[in-house]
Amino acid sequence: xxxxxxxxxxxxxxxxxxxxxxxxxxxxxxxxxxxxxxxxxxxxxxxxxxxxxxxxxxxxxxxxxxxxxxxxxxxxxxxxxxxxxxxxxxxxxxxxxxxxxxxxxxxxxxxxxxxxxxxxxxxxxxxxxxxxxxxxxxxxxxxxxxxxxxxxxxxxxxxxxxxxxxxxxxxxxxxxxxxxxxxxxxxxxxxxxxxxxxxxxxxxxxxxxxxxxxxxxxxxxxxxxxxxxxxxxxxxxxxxxxxxxxxxxxxxxxxxxxxxxx
Numbered sequence: 001x002x003x004x005x006x007x008x009x010x011x012x013x014x015x016x017x018x019x020x021x022x023x024x025x026x027x028x029x030x031x032x033x034x035x036x037x038x039x040x041x042x043x044x045x046x047x048x049x050x051x052x053x054x055x056x057x058x059x060x061x062x063x064x065x066x067x068x069x070x071x072x073x074x075x076x077x078x079x080x081x082x083x084x085x086x087x088x089x090x091x092x093x094x095x096x097x098x099x100x101x102x103x104x105x106x107x108x109x110x111x112x113x114x115x116x117x118x119x120x121x122x123x124x125x126x127x128x129x130x131x132x133x134x135x136x137x138x139x140x141x142x143x144x145x146x147x148x149x150x151x152x153x154x155x156x157x158x159x160x161x162x163x164x165x166x167x168x169x170x171x172x173x174x175x176x177x178x179x180x181x182x183x184x185x186x187x188x189x190x191x192x193x194x195x196x197x198x199x200x201x202x203x204x205x206x207x208x209x210x211x212x213x214x215x216x217x218x219x220x221x222x223x224x225x226x227x228x229x230x231x232x233x234x235x236x237x238x239x240x241x242x243x244x245x246x247x248x249x250x251x252x253x254x255x256x257x258x259x260x261x262x
Contacts, residue, residue: 002016002017002018002019002020002021002022003020003021003022004016004021004022005022005023005024005025005026005042007024007025008022008023008024008025008026008027008028009026009027009028010022010026010027010028011028011029011030011032012030013030013031014028014029014030014031014032014033014034015032015033015034016028016032016033016034017034017035017036017037017038018036019036019037020034020035020036020037020038020039020040021038021039021040022040023039023040023041023042023043023044023060024042024043025042025043026040026041026042026043026044026045026046027044027045027046027047028040028046028047029046029047029048029050029065031047031048031049031050032046032047032048032050032051032052032065033050033051033052034046034052034056035052035053035054035055035056035084036054036055037054037055037056038052038053038054038055038056038057038058039056039057039058040058040062041058041059041060041061041062042060042061043060043061044058044060044061044062044063044064045062045063045064045066046058046062046064046065047064047065047066048065048066048067048078048079048080048096049065049077049078049079049080049096050064050065050079050080050081050082050096051079051080051081051082052064052082053082053083053084053085053086053109054084054085055084055085056082056084056085056086056087056088057086057087057088058088059087059088059089059090059092059115060090061090061091062088062089062090062091062092062093063091063092063093063094064080064082064088064092064093064094065080065094065095065096066093066095066096067095067096068095068096068097068098068120068121068122068139069095069120069121070098070100070121070139072098072100073098073099073121074099076098076099076103078096078097078098078099078103078104078105078121079096079097079103079104079105080094080095080096080097080104080105080106080107081104081105081106081107082094082106082107083107083108083109083110083111083127084109084110085109085110086107086109086110086111086112086113087111087112087113088113089113089114089115089117090115090116091115091116092113092115092116092117092118092119093117093118093119094107094118094119095119095120095121096121097121097122098121098122098139100122101121101122101139101140102122102124103122104122105119105120105121105122105123105124106123106124106125107119107125108125108126108127108129108145109127109128110127110128111125111127111128111129111130111131112129112130112131113129113130113131114130114131114132114133114135114151115133115134116133116134117131117133117134117135117136117137118135118136118137119137120137120138120139120140120141120157121139121140122139122140123137123139123140123141123142123143124141124142124143125142125143126143126144126145126146126147126163127145127146128145128146129143129145129146129147129148129149130147130148130149131149132148132149132150132151132152132153132169133151133152134151134152135149135150135151135152135153135154135155136153136154136155137155138154138155138156138157138158138159139157139158140157140158141155141156141157141158141159141160141161142159142160142161143160143161144160144161144162144163144164144165144179145163145164146163146164146197146201147161147162147163147164147165147166147167148165148166148167148194148197149161149167150166150167150168150169150170150171150184151169151170152169152170153167153168153169153170153171153172153173154171154172154173155167155173156173156174158257158258159173159174159175159176159177159258160176160177160252160256160258161173161176161177162176162177162178162179162180162181162248162249162252163179163180163248164179164180164194164197164198164201165177165178165179165180165181165182165183165194166181166182166183166194166197167183167184168182168183168184168185168191169184170184170186171183171184171185171186171188172185172186172187172188173188173261174188174258175188175258175259175260175261175262176252176256176257176258176259176260176261177260177261178218178249178252178253178260178261179245179248179249179252180193180194180198180211180214180215180245180249181193181194181215181261182194183261188261189261190219190261190262192215193208193211193212193215195208198211204241206239206241206242207239207241207242207245209239209242210235210239210241210242210245210246211242211245213235213239214232214235214245214246214249217231217232217235218253218260218262219262225253225260228253229250229253229254232246232249232250232253233246233250
């Protein structure tokens, strides 16, 4: 039997794996699905069309699946989808998607999300992301894998954060952040390459050298973005072991709509 505290209110239509545990005074709505091994703490509200995967740990006072903070929302059956093995700390708020976008707010796997984090409608988060306390995402934000977001950092709507980037404490993110970069401040500034993160993830010396060269091409040599991208293609030929990293950077730069932090 699912371990549901007697004071919790779980709609009979909700789909909970038998191994799920639900804490005191928590409310689970009729369109909620929670996978095996997940636990939900006390005083949480999980509502809307919300799907939560396996082995997630949701701490007390979280609000997941509430309607978007978007005046255009008109009750459409949009979703919140959370993957596996995520840690979601106290007072986090994740909203449903909207019909004006893909209709799904999505959080991937193995993310570490600290207290008071807000993830607004239609955000798309990858895997292995760390978000420190009070980080806030406006709508339609996309964050790649292995990104670190510092506490009290705000990310404007429709911004994209490339994989392996690190956003420093209390930063104002109003431009796209390319992969591998370290940024902080208000006004925002690019400080360099996320060397600590890359080394922790066992990037080879060859790959790190190539990534540092990408930083120089984009930020230190006075090149236009088109010129920097042309130089990136040459770098991929010179360092075959970093070709995938170069392709990641080039694809990100080529698809940026808001412009990158420079």
